[in-house]
Amino acid sequence: MAKIGFARVSTQDQNLDAQLEALNEAGCERVFHGKQSGKSDDNQKKLDELVDFVRDGDIVLVTKLDRLGRSLNMILNLVAQLQSKGVQVQTLDGQVDTTSDNPMQKAMTQLLGVFAELEHSIIVDRLQSGRERTGKKGGRPSKFTDEQQAEMKALYDNKTSISAIAKQYNTSRATVGNIVK
Known part of the structure; x- marks a missing residue:
């Protein structure tokens, strides 16, 4: 030792x-x-x-x-x-x-773990609050404007297929699906 x-x-x-x-x-x-x-x-x-x-x-x-x-x-x-x-x-x-096998020392170490988890939660919460305040929620910006997205939703509501919308806007069906749902 x-x-x-x-x-x-x-x-x-x-x-x-x-x-x-x-x-x-x-x-x-x-x-x-x-x-x-x-x-x-x-x-x-x-x-x-x-x-x-x-x-x-x-x-x-x-x-x-x-x-x-x-x-x-x-x-x-x-x-x-x-x-x-x-x-x-x-x-x-x-x-x-x-x-030490002392129960108090074990409890102290476990409490430190609890506080570490709390610290992490507070940091995550602060980051999320900042993102909401600035409107920057992370990820890549959308390829389509709000107006284009509204048009896609309207087309979908009028029974236009997701495939047809994807072709019209030159994007994938998955992207259109995420927008219209």
């Missing part, structure tokens, strides 16, 4: 020294670290190196849980990935300790 550390600061002008010192004092044999934002490719490379390096029975130590990633969902995915390899995670601040 080895203790492996991970340290990260978000910007180049921040200092890693305090995290590195704390992880070394905690007995880490090796510490992966970097100065980059949580969503950068460099950060992902460092995390990938960490995941590749650790072995069954190892413990990954971080000063605080947020050092592992930018969002709770990202952090929980990493924790799950580590646990699938038989690797446990501990924070030096004591908030998370997956090595």
Whole structure:
């Protein structure tokens, strides 16, 4: 069983020294670290190196849980990935300790999962609200104007076949079907 550390600061002008010192004092044999934002490719490379390096029975130590990633969902995915390899995670601040069979620690980890799901739902809701407000709901813009679509619907209502409408507008039957239904 080895203790492996991970340290990260978000910007180049921040200092890693305090995290590195704390992880070394905690007995880490090796510490992966970097100065980059949580969503950068460099950060992902460092995390990938960490995941590749650790072995069954190892413990990954971080000063605080947020050092592992930018969002709770990202952090929980990493924790799950580590646990699938038989690797446990501990924070030096004591908030998370997956090595413990303590029911309180298990509950805390599960609560983090609930909050990650909530965070994801809030983000999705914000995106959807923004799309509705701007009228941009995603996807490719329609090939046909609202007027043309209304004409297609009128033709269909007057018993013109979908195939005939598709030929008239030089499009597929599926497109006409989506418009008239």
